[in-house]
Amino acid sequence: MTATRRAARIGLYSFLILSAAFFAIPMLIIVLTSLKTADEVRAGSIFELPSAPGLAAYAKAWSEACIGRSCTGIGTNFWNSVIITLLSTSISLLLSSLNGFALALWGLRRAGWVLGLLLIGAFIPYQVMIYPLVRMFAMGGMHNTLGSIVTVHVLFGLPILTLIFHNFYLSLPPELLKAARVDGAGFFQIFGLIILPMSVNVLLVAAILSVTGVWNDYLLGLIFAGPKFQPMTVSLNGLVGTQFGVPEYNVNMAATLLTALPPLLLYLLAGKYFVRGVTAGAVKG
Amino acid sequence: MTRVTIENLDRSYGGVRALKEISLEILSGEFVVLLGPSGCGKSTLLSAIAGLDPVQGGRILFDGRDVSQLEPSAREIGMVFQSYALYPTMTARKNMSFALRVGGASAAEMDARVNWAAQLLQIEPLLDRKPGAMSGGQRQRVAIGRALVRKAKLFLFDEPLSNLDAKLRNEMRIEIRSLHDKLGTTFIYVTHDQIEAMTLASRIAVMDRGEIQQFGTPDEIYRRPMTRFVADFIGSPGMSFLDASLDADGAAAALDGGRLPLSGYGYIDPPTGATKVTLGIRPERVIVDRAPGPGRLAARVRGVEPLGADSVIWLNLGGQTLSARVSPDQAQDLPPEVYVAFDLQGISLFDPITGLRL
Numbered sequence: 294m295t296a297t298r299r300a301a302r303i304g305l306y307s308f309l310i311l312s313a314a315f316f317a318i319p320m321l322i323i324v325l326t327s328l329k330t331a332d333e334v335r336a337g338s339i340f341e342l343p344s345a346p347g348l349a350a351y352a353k354a355w356s357e358a359c360i361g362r363s364c365t366g367i368g369t370n371f372w373n374s375v376i377i378t379l380l381s382t383s384i385s386l387l388l389s390s391l392n393g394f395a396l397a398l399w400g401l402r403r404a405g406w407v408l409g410l411l412l413i414g415a416f417i418p419y420q421v422m423i424y425p426l427v428r429m430f431a432m433g434g435m436h437n438t439l440g441s442i443v444t445v446h447v448l449f450g451l452p453i454l455t456l457i458f459h460n461f462y463l464s465l466p467p468e469l470l471k472a473a474r475v476d477g478a479g480f481f482q483i484f485g486l487i488i489l490p491m492s493v494n495v496l497l498v499a500a501i502l503s504v505t506g507v508w509n510d511y512l513l514g515l516i517f518a519g520p521k522f523q524p525m526t527v528s529l530n531g532l533v534g535t536q537f538g539v540p541e542y543n544v545n546m547a548a549t550l551l552t553a554l555p556p557l558l559l560y561l562l563a564g565k566y567f568v569r570g571v572t573a574g575a576v577k578g
Numbered sequence: 579m580t581r582v583t584i585e586n587l588d589r590s591y592g593g594v595r596a597l598k599e600i601s602l603e604i605l606s607g608e609f610v611v612l613l614g615p616s617g618c619g620k621s622t623l624l625s626a627i628a629g630l631d632p633v634q635g636g637r638i639l640f641d642g643r644d645v646s647q648l649e650p651s652a653r654e655i656g657m658v659f660q661s662y663a664l665y666p667t668m669t670a671r672k673n674m675s676f677a678l679r680v681g682g683a684s685a686a687e688m689d690a691r692v693n694w695a696a697q698l699l700q701i702e703p704l705l706d707r708k709p710g711a712m713s714g715g716q717r718q719r720v721a722i723g724r725a726l727v728r729k730a731k732l733f734l735f736d737e738p739l740s741n742l743d744a745k746l747r748n749e750m751r752i753e754i755r756s757l758h759d760k761l762g763t764t765f766i767y768v769t770h771d772q773i774e775a776m777t778l779a780s781r782i783a784v785m786d787r788g789e790i791q792q793f794g795t796p797d798e799i800y801r802r803p804m805t806r807f808v809a810d811f812i813g814s815p816g817m818s819f820l821d822a823s824l825d826a827d828g829a830a831a832a833l834d835g836g837r838l839p840l841s842g843y844g845y846i847d848p849p850t851g852a853t854k855v856t857l858g859i860r861p862e863r864v865i866v867d868r869a870p871g872p873g874r875l876a877a878r879v880r881g882v883e884p885l886g887a888d889s890v891i892w893l894n895l896g897g898q899t900l901s902a903r904v905s906p907d908q909a910q911d912l913p914p915e916v917y918v919a920f921d922l923q924g925i926s927l928f929d930p931i932t933g934l935r936l
Contacts, residue, residue, distance in 0.1 A: 468663035468736075471630050476677035476728070477651030486680075490667040 327351065327546035334542045350541075354548035358541075360531040367548050370528035374508060374555075376439070377524055381446035382503040386496060389451055393458025394484055398470050408459065415452035423516060430517070437519025445517050446507050454499050461495040462488070497566045505556045525552045580640045580654075580731040580764050581606045582627065588635030589622055596622045598788040600636070604781075609758050609765045611775040614785035615811070620768045621736055623785070627766060628734050629653050640732065651677075653732070656725025660737040662717040664709040670720045671705040674727045695726040698760070699753075715746045722757070735767040739774065751777060772812050776800070784808045802844075802926070806933035809858045809926055815890050817926070818864075818900045822857040824849055824927070824936075831857060831927075834896020835875035842922055845936055855936060856928040863924020864902035866891060867917045874917035882909050893918065 322339050328346040356366040396404045426445060430436040465488075473483045489496075514524035529552045533545045582604040589597040596619045604610050612620040625631035627638060629650040638646050645653050664673050672679075674695060675688040683691075696702045701719045709717055718738060725733055735754070739747045755778055758765050769775055775782050776796045783793045784807075792804045803809035809817045822831040822838070828849040829841040838857075867874060877893040877900060889909035893900040893916070902918065927936040 466661050466663060468659040468661050469665065471625075471628075471650075472657065472659060472663040472724075473665075473676075474630060475628060475650045475655060475657045476680060476724075477649075478676070478680045482680050486676075487665050487667070 323546045323550055326543055327550055329543050331539070331541045331543055335539070350543040350547040351551065353541075354532070354544045354551060358532050358544050358548065359535050360528050361535055367525055367528045367532060367551065370523055370525045371551070373518070373522045374525040377442055377446065377514070377518070377522065378504055378507045378555075380439075380443045381450065381507045382500055384443065384447050385450040385454055385503050386499055388447065389454035389499065390458045390489070390492060390496065391484065392451070392455040393460075393462050394488055395480075396455070397459045397462035398465065398467065398488075399480070408456070411452040411455055415456065419449050420512070423512075427516065437517070437521075439518075439522045442514060442518040442522060442524075445513050446510070449513070450503050450506060454503060457499050457502070458492070458495060461492065465491070494566070497563065501559060501563060501566055504559060508556055581642070582732065582764065582766070583639040583642070584623075584627070584636070585639070586636035587623070587626060587633055587638065589619075589626060589631065589633050595788050597626070597633075600788075600790060602783060602790060602793060604764060604766065606641075607762050607764055609755075609767065609778055609780045611779035611782045612766065612768045612785060613772060613775040613782050613811075614770065616770060617787075618785040619788040620770075620785050622788075624734055624736055624766060624768045627732075628655055628657055654728075654730055655732045655734055656728050656730035657734040658718070658721050658725050658736065658738045660740050662709070662714075662721040662741075664717055664721055664724070666709050669706050669708055670701065670712070670723070673709070673720060674705075674724045676724070677728045691727045691729070692723075695723040698726065698757070699723050714742050715750065718742065718750060722754075726761075731763060733761075733763055733765045735765065737769055738767075739769075739771075747774075754778065772814070776812075784811060786811075801923075802935070803858075804935045806856060806858070806928045809928070813860060815861050815901050815903070817858045817860055818898075819928075820857045820859070820895065820898050820900065821930070822855050824853050824855045826852045831855065833857070833875060834898065835877060837873075838875070838920060839873060840922070840925070840927075843925060843927065845927075847936065849936065854930055856930045856933075858926040858928060859900070859920050860924035861890060861901045861903035863921040864900065865919045865921065866893075866902050866904055866908060866912075867919070868913060870917045871919075874919045877916055877918050879912050879914055879916060882912065884909070891916075 325341075325343060326334055326339065327350050328348070329343040330345075330347070330349065333344060354366055355368040355371075357364055358366045360367070395401060396408055401407075427436065430441045430444075435441050469487065470483065473487055478486065508524075509526065510524070511526040511530065514527045515530075518524055518527070529548050532548050582602070584600055584602040584604075587597050587600040588595070600619075600623060612623060614620045622631060626633050629645070629648055629652075633646060636646075637644055640653065650657075664670075665676065668676065671692055674692045675683075678688045678691060692705070693702075696705055699719050699722060701716065701723055704712060704716055704720060709720070712720065718741075721738070738754070739750050742750060751774060754765075754767075758778075767774075767778060779796055781793060781795055782799050784791045784799060786807050792799055792808045794802075794804075799808060800812055803812065803817075806819070810819070820833055822833050824831050824840075826849070828843070828845060829839070831838050831840055870876065875895060877895040880892045880894050880899075883890040883892070884906060886906075888903055889906050891902045891904060891909055891912065893902060895918070900918070928934065929936060
């Protein structure tokens with residue numbers, strides 16, 4: 294290895310380490326702080342290691358921390374988020390895979406138009422649609438219900454998920470469909486017995502996109518979920534904003550980590566698919 | 579067994595007419611090959627017969643019953659595709675029994691039908707494998723098996739051998755032929771490969787630009803091509819075409835190199851006056867001599883292609899290209915100038931404008 298190449302290597306790695314540190318240091322501070330007691334947080338520097346690391350802050354954040362006047366932690370909201378995410382993701386996947394299949398392979402007239410409209414839907418900032426949606430839900434009598442938050446998530450998830458499925462199905466040989474039609478299978482039999490079993494990878498990709506999107510959402514949860522099904526992100530904001538006397542940074546950090554944990558775990562367990570999900574919209578097939 | 583009648587079938591894609599008023603009568607138990615270059619409409623016609631592609635005009639009848647509006651599954655057909663189109667997540671057995679499964683057949687019936695087809699095609703060892711674990715030839719066998727299981731009355735093949743290598747293609751060709759002999763069912767087979775067409779078909783429909791150019795036995799197609807297109811498309815090396823002037827009585831023609839007697843040529847309509855014609859001659863009907871003689875035309879040798887069993891000599895006859903198929907011995911040490919004669923059996927005359935046989 295020549296001297297210049299070595300220098301280039303060193304430069305490259307320093308840049309990478311610096312970039313990683315840029316993201317890792319705040320994360321480190323969150324983890325360290327969440328393991329300390331409230332007194333220790335106030336006394337020392339944020340970079341100091343906890344003298345007696347403990348999970349007390351997590352327990353408090355989960356079940357005792359006060360959000361506004363109720364002091365029940367964010368545990369119940371965790372389950373709200375789970376319900377909202379599971380419902381939204383499963384309905385989104387079902388509808389968007391069916392949509393993508395019909396648009397890509399069923400030879401519908403004007404399928405291109407529908408796709409174009411969907412693409413527009415994927416690029417319009419959803420904040421634009423919030424007010425009309427609130428009015429519509431209010432008129433329908435389902436404002437601030439589980440139904441409304443799930444409906445909203447499904448609606449906003451559909452365009453991009455449909456595109457992902459559509460692009461995947463386009464890559465399947467059209468003769469497969471012809472063979473199934475000669476064999477006498479109908480639309481739903483072809484979809485359920487032949488197409489879905491072939492879609493495991495793309496289903497995973499779409500599920501990851503949907504789960505992270507729904508779980509991390511704050512604005513829609515704040516507006517549409519209502520008090521009974523408030524998701525974890527909204528309650529986290531409430532928890533951090535609620536102060537009686539001295540702010541408990543360790544509890545705030547623990548609550549933040551708890552909220553961020555599911556997408557993090559998903560990333561660790563299915564990182565390969567996660568990357569595919571991120572690039573899925575960019576590259577066809 | 580099904581008699582297939584096609585009446586004035588029309589199909590357009592946008593502004594392009596893929597099928598123009600196609601009419602065809604396929605007898606029960608026949609092996610009909612639809613032959614033509616890519617884009618001639620042969621696959622479109624097959625799709626229409628299968629019901630995979632809606633038609634815009636005309637009718638399709640199976641045994642006199644109009645099936646034009648029926649779904650593919652209601653037409654009692656089996657179909658084999660070029661890309662095999664096996665369901666990749668299912669084993670061969672599941673693939674083959676799929677039609678029966680969606681049709682609500684009993685497990686016992688499915689087993690019986692699959693085993694019968696597997697035995698016929700000798701694919702029993704493959705039944706529990708998925709398509710990904712099979713070779714191309716094995717996949718095609720399973721695909722044929724899937725078509726067989728349905729008790730179809732009509733089998734459609736869409737270029738089934740195009741994805742196989744040459745040796746396997748020859749083997750499968752023989753198998754498909756013997757399958758037709760065993761089943762006695764009507765087969766319709768699409769290909770662009772004239773050797774497949776000549777060896778398999780009881781009758782060939784040669785297609786070009788959405789029209790059937792000729793429908794006849796392989797022998798008729800080869801020996802009496804009804805249009806210049808058919809004459810040109812069938813045969814390798816292809817028929818040579820020479821410009822000539824026909825005498826008023828049609829008994830001889832004048833070429834650049836001399837005169838050619840044509841008495842005994844089977845005219846469809848005897849010529850009514852002296853006229854320009856295109857004279858087609860099959861390479862194997864060209865007789866090459868080293869010495870001049872009566873009725874022989876002088877030609878210059880441009881090159882020799884040895885093919886193993888025989889050789890093709892490329893000749894220049896008064897500025898026009900002519901090929902002759904001769905034995906390798908005859909093709910050796912040729913002088914630059916030779917003398918050729920044409921066997922009347924290999925001659926076809928065409929109208930130079932319409933391209934129709936005279």
